[in-house]
Amino acid sequence: MKTDIEISQNANLENIKDVASRIGIKENELEQYGNYKAKVNLDESDIPKNHKLILVTSINPTAAGEGKTTLTIGLGDAFKHINQSCAIALREPSLGPVMGIKGGATGGGYAQVVPMEDINLFFTGDFPALTEAHNTLSALIDNHIQHGNELNLDPRQITWKRVLDINDRELRQVVIGLGGRTSGTPRQDGFDITVASELMAILCLSKNLSDLKHRISKILIGYTYDKQPVTVEDLGVTGALTLLLKDALKPNLVQTLEHTPAFVHGGPFANIAHGCNSILATKAALKSADYTITEAGFGADLGGEKFLDITSQNIGKTPDSIVIVATVRALKLNGGVNKNELDTENIDALKQGAANLGRHIENMKQYGKPVVVAINKFVSDTDTEIEVLKSYVESHHVKGILADVWAKGGAGAVDLANELVNTCNNEDKFKPLYDKNDDILDKLNSIVTKIYGGSKVELSSKAARQLKNYRKRGWNQLPICVAKNQYSFTDDAKKLGAPDNFTIHVREFQPKLGASFIVALTGKVLTMPGLPSHPAALDMDIDNNGKITGLF
């Protein structure tokens, strides 16, 4: 059996110019990076109203795998099999996890975006540009303090941390500025992973260069000794940071193994950030094809909720259909089966674990749009298991459709594509989860009770103090972006399935005034991951001809 990277290396790619011209992108709107990658610069004001948007989300992820990205890509390819035009919008992989845990973010088997090596490594340089811009701001802040501190910034209250696109637990909490007067002011600091940078969120939510610049100017960097907020605008470096991101802002165009256009751009994680690709990429896809498939990170409690409550408001369009990806294996694991026993049929565990899927179905239905469940086939699934799962899904009054894109590519998702063509024509009305004028705590309560299935929110004394403060400052109109572990509806990663009657603990808020949301850090969620005891980097190699192995 071929590995993902072997399938990718043997793929027959079209020149990206041809992919682009097929969807009406003009030569002057395309900037090639080699023959198979390009950035696009489109006028996105004229997206036809009848073009449809499909959101792919999933149950809570498990070690057993759901294959959400793989399904998204295969589904995109399936539309060609039913003679419909389709484009895909995805996030870019982060190098931190690529070096850490085997597995990138470019799909798998016969449902991949390519060239997978390039996309998984530096691609067109978007993440490096974000890292550089973020840390340049950090250096400018400390330099301002060093040279007289005209803004009266309190070094104990700098909220702008540093970032690297690396899983590096060693940098989570650091003391910087040691070494005496000429080497800065000693203070506490920490590094987040680049995907958690507010600049990443801003890049993904900006409508154009001027919006990017405006959002950057509003970023909160800290407070003065008098507790007054200080922004990038106050520091006078909006222009410099914006120009560092001028190319990163343009969506990247690549293709799937079956030559479906894929706009792969931006990459916030859904556990610690808002978890959706850039709105410019989604709009580029919407402009290019009748159907756009986009994916939101992790489960529907994280990426799904954030797509619907934050991202789609910025796109100016809500999804015409929502697909929830589930697998028999992941549901059995949610039902208590040991990771090593997933190959054995276990109907009881499946039924028990299916409650996780059930809650996600009901959650997504609340938004008033059609919901479809995609059952992503694994070789170990038995016919009985699949039938049981299908009837479970139907008991929630939605369709459960089997897909096998890993082995068959687009041909494996034809039924799913056909179903979506039908549901996308429904004239259902979007129902938002909360009113943006609600108090921050009320918005948070809506997410916890209506999406997670919890009973209440508990604020740490720090969070309570912050909340009071934000109300005074008038930051109440911002949406909430919850940072929470991806495995559980609760803030405890070990509570699988569909637990009830639990409390979500908010330890801290972070106002992201440029991105325009308030992050709520819950439980023990970390904004800088670590590497495992056997990082994937140990198994990677490249031969003298440049051929890579072990990347996947």
Next chain:
Amino acid sequence: MKTDIEISQNANLENIKDVASRIGIKENELEQYGNYKAKVNLDESDIPKNHKLILVTSINPTAAGEGKTTLTIGLGDAFKHINQSCAIALREPSLGPVMGIKGGATGGGYAQVVPMEDINLFFTGDFPALTEAHNTLSALIDNHIQHGNELNLDPRQITWKRVLDINDRELRQVVIGLGGRTSGTPRQDGFDITVASELMAILCLSKNLSDLKHRISKILIGYTYDKQPVTVEDLGVTGALTLLLKDALKPNLVQTLEHTPAFVHGGPFANIAHGCNSILATKAALKSADYTITEAGFGADLGGEKFLDITSQNIGKTPDSIVIVATVRALKLNGGVNKNELDTENIDALKQGAANLGRHIENMKQYGKPVVVAINKFVSDTDTEIEVLKSYVESHHVKGILADVWAKGGAGAVDLANELVNTCNNEDKFKPLYDKNDDILDKLNSIVTKIYGGSKVELSSKAARQLKNYRKRGWNQLPICVAKNQYSFTDDAKKLGAPDNFTIHVREFQPKLGASFIVALTGKVLTMPGLPSHPAALDMDIDNNGKITGLF
């Protein structure tokens, strides 16, 4: 008068495909990054023996400016004016200084490499790749310690620091790994600027992918508790780091305003590293044209010496001629004139400061190759001053030739180009400064006495201890790469001109076993610069159409 960026923005560029095809680069050897940048992948085994290499170096730099890069570019263009084929090999700019002090590294006036904005920002992503690979190694080292520390690494003796391509004094000395058991091991660390990374030196000295990989495997990362050296090979991540640099290793091709091909690749600073562009770029230029002009960083005491003693040994070819760039203004400043009075004629100060040039001339002559002085014209120079400088140069038995490339482009260096065509045909024999089998201290003494004009070397107790240790380990056969301030022959930046009878203080050695040299840190030289009180970033902007201002 147009600014550099305005001249660049109005330039009429050739498609890089055409530039490449004119110098015999085939389509399958070229990877385009947009229409005006490309990476090349050449077979460099068949460089014609009669192709000539010209090294451009200079007097000690001053705030008054020497314009060495500008002269290098204009000189390259001048060869076209005399119907000779020529290519240029240059270093890439580092973003840290671009954000700090106004002025990039792409030339100026009518002698620029273009597109200057792209080259000065992220270009083709080489620096970000180096930063990522460097810090990935850091994370893997700390992760190894975290997960059982099988190699018995001593956290107090990790020699591999972290890097960012940012001027950030605040990160020079830090304490990392705080926050308890799950967030790493507390230890001292620090960040260097990316150009000082050993990976940057390795990238610039590697002959091919297999050499790159071999050198990476030899990098010293620290010592065990038993004081045994530990390398990247021991850690088992050679392949992963090499694949992160697979594209960065390929030289970049751009053009000058007059369409001369320019290979711009790699960017170590000459004060804290070896200061030369990649040998692959120089060899690509040598293969492409009869004459190659390459530049080494800062004065001939730093970049010049290192090109001759380190880089050219790796190229397998020494320069056929050496150009020393000098300006009337910089020599007057060396002669004691105040920075604000350089516009006034001052023959006495010029004569006094010319001693700096004199020492560089004699230094370069020691290597046994023809030396020419290029007098880079500034509008404030008087005819008398230029004549005085010319006769001073001739008193050293070399020619002093006026060049005016900033205002005239290649037309401003025709005399200089003609002179070089003559001198390059001399069959002079290269005389190395030291024997590589000399002891480390003897090699250092050769540099200090024969190049700097100092009388002796003083080692700190730490450096003395290290030296003893290196002799035992057999690291004696490596060349020395001195880290020293660029302004003075001494290790005190304030002593201009040509001081005598001084001591060079080595505070610390750093063995770079992958790059294959020993760094000697002298005086107070820092491997992480800071930003000035008014960083250039404050004056940068970009409008809604993407037009940049204030970058230069």
